[in-house]
Amino acid sequence: TVSEAERFWRICQAIGDIAFAYAYSTVLIEIQLSPTENKAMKRASLVGISTTTVFYLLCGCVGYAAFGKDAPGDLLSRSGFDHPVWLLNVANVCVAIHLIVAYQVFAQLIFSFVETSCRQRWPEVKFVTTDHQITIPILGGTSFHINGFRVVWRSAYVVVTTVLATFIAFFNIFLALIGAASFCLLAVYFPIEMYIARSKVPMFSISWMCLQALRLVCLLVSLVAAAGSVEGPIPSLKMYHPFKNEV
Numbered sequence: 001t002v003s004e005a006e007r008f009w010r011i012c013q014a015i016g017d018i019a020f021a022y023a024y025s026t027v028l029i030e031i032q033l034s035p036t037e038n039k040a041m042k043r044a045s046l047v048g049i050s051t052t053t054v055f056y057l058l059c060g061c062v063g064y065a066a067f068g069k070d071a072p073g074d075l076l077s078r079s080g081f082d083h084p085v086w087l088l089n090v091a092n093v094c095v096a097i098h099l100i101v102a103y104q105v106f107a108q109l110i111f112s113f114v115e116t117s118c119r120q121r122w123p124e125v126k127f128v129t130t131d132h133q134i135t136i137p138i139l140g141g142t143s144f145h146i147n148g149f150r151v152v153w154r155s156a157y158v159v160v161t162t163v164l165a166t167f168i169a170f171f172n173i174f175l176a177l178i179g180a181a182s183f184c185l186l187a188v189y190f191p192i193e194m195y196i197a198r199s200k201v202p203m204f205s206i207s208w209m210c211l212q213a214l215r216l217v218c219l220l221v222s223l224v225a226a227a228g229s230v231e232g233p234i235p236s237l238k239m240y241h242p243f244k245n246e247v
Contacts, residue, residue, distance in 0.1 A: 007069070012228020016176025019183035019225055021056055022049070111154055118149065180225035188218040 063071040118128050131145040192211050195201070201208045 009228045009231045012224050012231075013176045014228075015221060016179045016225030016229050018056070018179070019187075019222065020176065020179025021052060022183070022187065107157070110157070111150075114153060115147075115150060118153075174229070176225055176229035180222045180229060183225075184215075184218050184222035188215055 122128050128147075128149045131147050133143050133145055135143045192215055196208065196211065201211070
């Protein structure tokens with residue numbers, strides 16, 4: 001039931017999903033390249049990429065072997081896969097724990113940037129700069145410092161991002177679009193530029209031309225994945241269009 005054109009666009013979306021899985025933008029916080037950490041980071045990258053490759057290949061091969069071209073984006077969401085309820089519950093709990101922890105880690109950069117900028121811009125506003133100390137006798141007199149702006153701003157951010165996330169009906173397609181946008185820039189362009197600058201690779205040398213060719217190939221991959229992720233929601237949007245009978 002899948003046409004050749006739809007099969008091609010699905011392949012492009014899959015490329016975007018793969019690019020998202022291998023983009024280094026998710027580990028930029030942990031990576032601090034210095035002479036003392038160079039070897040350790042190489043080993044960590046090798047182990048991490050190898051583990052990711054094994055798990056994703058197993059997941060993709062098992063899903064395709066079980067469902068063929070109708071394999072869903074989330075294997076556990078397959079309609080016929082609802083008998084082991086305990087497995088679904090365990091998977092959902094693991095996903096929730098992972099997202100809660102990861103959300104707090106990656107959101108700290110945004111929180112810190114906004115709060116620091118507001119303190120510098122409005123130093124006279126006490127709501128932004130004043131911390132209130134609260135002591136809890138039940139916890140042995142433990143004291144906490146609470147800032148009103150921090151509470152309001154972080155709560156509003158979480159609420160807004162949660163509401164926006166509920167509107168995303170095409171999760172895998174958006175992952176492909178994010179992967180296409182970030183893969184070439186963060187995982188290819190910047191690392192290659194840093195390597196050329198640090199290693200002082202001569203321009204138009206064999207190494208330099210190979211790196212530029214790699215960059216061009218990855219750019220084409222990102223463009224194809226972006227095209228597939230943009231085209232992906234169109235059939236579903238047409239299905240739910242309120243005037244689809246008149247179109």
